[in-house]
Amino acid sequence: MVARLQSFLSASSQPAATVVSTSAPQAPERPVAEAIQATPREVDDNGLSELLLEAFQIESSEHFGSIREFLGTCPAYDVDALNEAYRCAHSLKGAARACSLRAIERLAHRTEALFAAARDDGIPLDGPVLSAIGRALDVMEDCGLEDKDPDSVAGCTELLAELERLRAGVEVQPSAESSVDSRSGAGTVETVGRTVASAPTVEPIAPDEPFQAEDVPTPTRPQRAPRKSQGVDTVRVHAEDLDRILHSTGQVLGECREQTRLEANVRGLGSRLLVLQKEWEFLRRSLGRHIHSLGGDSVLSGVGKYLDLQDREIRLLRRETTELMQAQKRSVSSLRVLGHQLQNSVRRARMVPVEAVFQGFRKMVRDLARDDGKEVEFRARGLQVFVDRMVLQALKDPVMHMLRNAIAHGLEEPSVREANGKPRVGTLGLTAEVIGDRLQLSLDDDGRGINFDDIRKKAVASGVAAEKAAALATKDLVGYIFQAGFSTARSVSDLSGRGMGLSVVHESVTSLQGGVTLQEKDGPGTCFVISVPVSFATHRLVVARLHDQVFAFPAHAVERLVRVPLSHARKIGGRLTISLEDRVVPVVSLAQLLELGEQVVCAEDDLLSVVVVSTGTQRVALAVDALLDQRDAVIQRLDPPAGWNRRLAGVVHLEDCGLVLVLNPSDLVERSSAFDCVDSFKSRASVPAAPEIPTVLVVDDSSTTRTLETGILETHGYRVVVAADGIEGLKKLRAHDIDVVVTDVEMPKMDGFGLVAAIKKDPVLGATPIIMVSSLHKVETQQRGLDLGADAYIVKSRFDHQDLLDTVKQLL
Template sequence: MGSKEEEFQKRLLSTFKIEAGDHLKTISAGLLEIERMESPEGHLETVETIFRASHNMKGAARAVNMRDIEAICQSLEDVFDMWKQEGINRSSEVFDLLYHSLDVIRMLLSPLDGKEITIDGNKVSNLIERLSGIKTMRIYDTISFTRGESLLNKETILMSDADVVRIPLARISSLLLQAEELLSVKLLSSQHSADIREVADMFEIFKNELKKVCSKDESFNRVEGHIKSMERRLLTIKKSVQQYSRSLNRMVDNLLDDTKMVMMSPVSTVLEGFPLLVRNISNEQGKAVDLIIQGGGIEADRRILEGIKDPLIHIVRNCIDHGIERPEDRISLKKAEKGTIKIIVSQLDNRKLEILITDDGMGIDINMVRASAVSAGIISQEEADSLSEYEAMSLIFHSGVSTTPVITDISGRGLGLAIVREKIEKLNGSIILESHLHRGASFRIILPLTIATFRGVTVCVSGHIFVIPLINIEQVIRVKRDDLKTVENKETITLDNRPLSFVRLSGVLELTNIKRKTEDQDFIPVLILNGLDKRIAFGVDEIMKEDEFFVKGLGRQLLRVKNIEGAALLGSGKPVPVLNVTDLIRSVLKGSYATPELMAPEEKGVKPGKGSILVVEDSITSRILLKNILESAGYSVKTAVDGIDAITTLKTGDFDLIVSDIEMPRMDGFDLTAKIRGDERLDELPVVLVTALEKREDRERGIEEGANAYIVKSSFDQGNLLEVIRRLI
């Protein structure tokens, strides 16, 4: 993080602490006032005040990523909302717990002043549970916290079962990484064993040649004894090294297998919350959906599962929002009233995991995909018309392509599937989409079962050695030079009676082509690589061998290197680059190598043009955060504290777009949007509502009032906000 970013973060946290302190004072004063009141008159206004204070503090805490404070504020907000609806519980235990909650928030704010106070996260969870229990008066003992002592840092906790030990996941991950690094030692040992065999063979040749030359010389008799002694010693060392190498290899393999098993978890661990997710979203959408999960017991590396969770959530949300129809629409289409989403997990072999997500909804309209791609400037209308249905469907994974006209927090920004593909590719996986209009869509995801260690093939290109992951290698062949054909200035080979684009890996990597012995031969070593749902033949100078490797990142300084995924160590100890096959294929598709059939339109990252934006937000923390995000993107930004202030500001200047909160004093975001749509001068001005209100009726009201986009703060992402603004301005 740069010095400017650090300085901004400090200022933002400082601002939040001041704002939170004001809200805490408001809530404390309100609780005291309510507790002292003997008559219920005036309660409602005071409850509304403390409800709004807890709501605003929750939003500000989310903006600075203080999740514990956000969660406690949400619970307080729920209590105060219940009071508004059902009346106040005046029990002294209830007020004691509420005051204690405010004390906990103050303690959570203390580190911002440099005070060393730690709070066990489990205790915060218990506090939230107690607050939830107010509805049924489940009030427990007061929670105690200690200064200077973290209750989370118990490294090993014995459970009731004496055979089970609970160990922090971070420690297990560290042990696994250390075990995986032993793979380099194993490779080095194998290399030393091969070297000693080679030396023994060379010595045998030397001894035989020496006998031929010097056998009649008397001096040979004097050294022959020494030669035999050296030979015996060399054979002993050779045998010892080979035995040591076999033992070490076996121990490393067993250790790796055992530690990998510790990191393996059932896929069901990331799917546990999906039934509730589907229920909540389908209810919000007014749809009836069944979720069927199969194969959840199959295990994969926990790191793979953590990486795939968000993409799976987004795909399932898309299936509900875009795919499954409303019950009345399904009945008119002679479908079952309730839609079905299936998540089917299977293991393809000992290295690959397949996750298939299907729905029986309306499918994806290929014509809308083409139109959206043309509208986003990704391809021209002529190019769109010439694409096959399969190629056109792949456009859905490009940023800016969406088939829905309404932007919500769930969909419509044209970013989701592009990000899904990007995250899957980072896991060395791939995703394929198939769709049939009015019958449904399916997403097929292929992932490796584990990461870090992998099987790979070493190749030599222009004097350099590279490693290519075996998971991306479909086939290894030799091709006659005479069999290379040229189609429209592109080289191709014929495989299974079909033309396949051929490129030289040295050209893609921009290496100087060094003439080697293989250049004089009649055959070219070729690897058929797959990625991005494409197959391309890559010619190399030499295919060396297959082995197991441990891949390491290139460090912060080289966080993203084109065509390179990381580095691995050869048995000799020499580090070599591990190629990123997805990047290689993308380089070919965007370069001058691929045939027209393989050419894919280049994604165009359009930088937002400069414009003037009015931010309307009553929370000073959220206001500063939004202002900084937008100004960093090149926009000119002015701010207003509520709807009335915004109307006044709009009269004094011209703006290209408004970003507004909803819940604000004097005039809220709904009324502000309606006011703008009722003004002839402003009725075309885009309005983006960024709010904590998640209910379906709130979203619908926002769209009805004329908002162009509705983004919920709980799923807020600044990249999504900037993309929405880019599309609207």
């Protein structure tokens, strides 16, 4: 590609030359998407060089990756894969020659010749060959875009000679660096220990020897036809512009919710109009009978005509209102679909492969390992997954720090590894995986692992932990390695011992609404797992009310929402706890964690509303006043000084709540261990509901749904009674003065259909309005509920808390 670009640009300023064709076919070039828009007449010498180097940087990166991918399959490979690697080396050589990058040109030529010898002469691609090619790729990448003479590049001359000896089939003794191949592929690095007593002398290729097409062995197999390059139009856009578009998209979706509420209001207007129409029809029939009984008086006849006219007007108004409701519904649905499409398009525009940001880690690991006297094979997997560039940029430093930490603390020196029965070459892995809307990065090594005895001693000696740390279990010591200033290194080096520890990683990851945990692994070594959102775009949030304020929690960290009797809480070790699924969970007042003025949370009717938040293996129940809703929103970063508060992850704008602070779950869990909140909860005795406060019975077998619907209704002034199934619902209905019933369909013991039928057959309860809320969306199911006597049917997949409130209000 670079050669074609140079020929094309040079042709405009040089006379035509005679081209001599050779019998050997040119290796096909791989199409690369370019964004070069200058014409030959507009490019001067400097511009030409910049264009060539820019094109070379793009093309060489692809060739390096393809060759490394091939090396990872060795020694088992097929001929097609070998031909592809040969073609990449050939193209790399030609591109380097076009850019006058002599060192890269020479190394690429020797690599190409070695691939040709493997294909045509049967030279095995074993450990020494793979190691030499891998180091050649390292040196070529290290050369960058500078025109360097091979003699001026450290180790290049020796490497060129080694590659030529390998091509000639002569065994060589590896240099110190030959066994430290950090980038030769995903396979295991093999070290070479044999020394050849007498090796024949091989005449090296002269530095100024021209690399003509005739020197390249003709492939013995027919080459596959290259795919036609399809032009890709690209344009550079600032990330801030995408952020603004994304924010505007969030506002559009917010307007969709506002329009949905207006649609509900229109439905309410239609319902009122229907009632008015029925009342009018009754009045008209009564007046009509009365007029008919009085005879044919002209005045009465005129009144009858007026009644007929008004009847037509009311029917017309009713029809127009229905059409308006349907048009409004279609408009809102289209607006919502378009808003989500726009949001997803902007989100995709921000996504790049992980390797686009993390590609420099291979060289960094190799250099650090060499400087520290260690031999390391770096294995990267899954770097092709797409993630928001902003997320990757924010993760680059933390991941780099953890890789440095693994080399400094985890991996042993080669002699120590051999003494312990391990391979001389250590393994350091980085795996990227997208699970749902989360990016999971696993960093593992096969080193010595974490010495928890050293951590325990250091924690006590440095005063980070009290003397009781000596009795702490291993899992309880993990948190100390993430504290600032904590390091077990006994000496200071460029890699460790400066007190940075893993606190910088923890702080950076938590600022991304993520977490970092230590994961158990089979075999020796350590495995850390970082989990962060794939994108900084929209996030699912759980909204709760505390006193007169509204707060939001990232849904990925919310394990469950629950209302527990305060009387069931137990005091353990000076802390209030509750039991969830046979696990003891501490309860902490969110008001106390946030240091609000009023730090006491009251339990209504002895029921405490809590948000169970988990980060890694730790979890805590945060007490709030009410659980409100779940929303999708774009989280905006807070500017300093508010942005310095680690308890806050950002802010969102909710149309019915205004600006809402998003809390940082990791920081809340970390802070909760320092609070004794036994006195932060008080049970508020039940106050008999005033006659004007309606009572709603919520029947659902899901505790989460019951809690959510209860929070919505209580927040808007309703008194709520709950039941877990139809039988319990009937009992509660007979025991309380219930104004409206909200019931699920699928429940044990008695389902929603059975409950509706039982209520309607009861002479006392039959007039009670019933709302069915279910995920069953089939028309037949909805019609069955309405035929049994239900007054409304709400589908959960389209559930909006305002729909529930509007429907309850209409039926009261």
